[in-house]
Amino acid sequence: MINPKIFKAYDIRGLYPSEIDEETAYQIGQAFIGFLNKKGGLNNRQIVVGRDMRVSSDDLFEALTQSLMSRSFDVIDIGRCSTPLFYWALISERAAGGVMITASHNPRQYNGFKLYGAEAWPIGETSGMQDIKALAMKEMATPIAALPGRVVKKDIMSGYLAYVKSRIDLKKLEPFKIVADCGNGMIGPELTELLKVLPGQIRVLFSEPDGTFPNHEANPIKEENLVALKQAVKEAGADFGVAFDGDGDRLTFVDEKGESVRGDFITALIAEELLKTSPGQKIFYEIRSSRAVPEAIVAAGGMPILGRAGHTLIKMQMRREDILFGGELSGHYFFKDLGFVDSALLPLLMIWEVLGVEQKTLSAIVAPFKKYYHSGEINFSVADADKIIEAVVQRFSDGQIKRIDGITIEYPDWWFNLRKSNTEPLVRLNMEADTAELLEEKKQEIIGLIK
DSSP, X not given: OOOGGGBOSSSEEEETTTTSOHHHHHHHHHHHHHHHHHHOOOSOSEEEEEEOSOTTHHHHHHHHHHHHXXXXXXXXXXXXXXXXXXXXXXXXXXXXXXXXXXXXXXXXXXXXXXXXXXXXXXXXXXXXXXXXXXXXXXXXXXOOOSSOOOEEXXXXXXXXXXXXXXXXXXXXXXXXXXXXXXXXXXXXXXXXXXXXXXXXXXXXXXXXXXXXXXXXXXXXXXXXXXXXXXXXXHHHTOSEEEEEOTXXXXXXXXXXXXXXXXXXXXXXXXXXXXHTTSTTOEEEEETTSOTHHHHHHHHTTOEEEEEOSSHXXXXXXXXXXXXXXXEOTTSOEEEGGGTSEEOSHHHHHHHHHHHHHHTOOHHHHHGGGXXXXXXXXXXXXOSOHXXXXXXXXXXTTTSEEEXXXXXXXXXXXXXXXXXXXXXXXXXXEEEEESSHHHXXXXXXXXXXXXX
């Protein structure tokens, strides 16, 4: 019996082999095909399957592939790859759907599956994940295909990188000193190939994919995983640095001083650049973002659109509302002309180009966004998250209340968001205020209510 806890809001993820194993992979494949057939509208019977470098990924791939072929679907095997390259394959191959075998930034003992329909349509909690869960839990019998599917291997990296490069005027890239930490994840081979045609002195750390993560976890949102990058940036006198996550769909920037740059500030920078040629377009920003972000979007001639955090939810909203670009605090950046999916290489090149054009340091360019004081995300373990949230709403009922992702309550000089974790018995608090004193005062008041 499959463990129901592996079905998350945005993907399927768990410990290998205690929660996810080859039998699980087979059942997921059966459920995925059952879902696609039930949904209908399939233009072909091809499924793209990619995988990361985790120790268990190859074995899970074999089990999943056998499952898909047993339902008369062909598998386009794109090998080990980043998740953005997987998205590119889905769209460029015009497949009926796809599965990326990865646990993203999770520690080495995890693995999982990201599921997508045609045109990189995301499957999450509001777009089919519950249906797939229900099918997988039924322990479906293995069908005997009259005509089994086959595996077709394809190498599409060169086409993908050619497209990424086409989005940037390479002549505008200054020969900067850059340090890139690949975290032994899947971005290493792609970045190494891309850098062959780019100027400057680029030092790449931990580029070899290694599912044991011998240097540090491939989760760039954690400061402890940026230690090597920051040290290398300062030692080299680099112009900036970047760190990628395990499956290569997120990145964190570090400025020339070795300081982390918030993901929402990068969202604002990229939005400003895109709006120069696409004025009036919608730009997505998520609920935890600084007020400086929508202010910058408006000033650049764009239309800021607020929404929930979570990559699947963001992709769905961007599709529904035809949004040009969006960013998440965690380092996901989404582009309409990539099929409303995320890329990590494209933001790297775009910020590189901006720094060259502006002839400013990264710290100087983001300085105007640092006009408010932010708490960072504070997590609290609670017995009844809903009860806590409603108690806080009652206390601050005189503010402007938004229920987009948990509750956001706004006042003229400060705001906060309190929301439940999707996977743990936690509530997460984010706050921002005009002054450090006001931030501390209100933070202590809310913490008192929560505890």
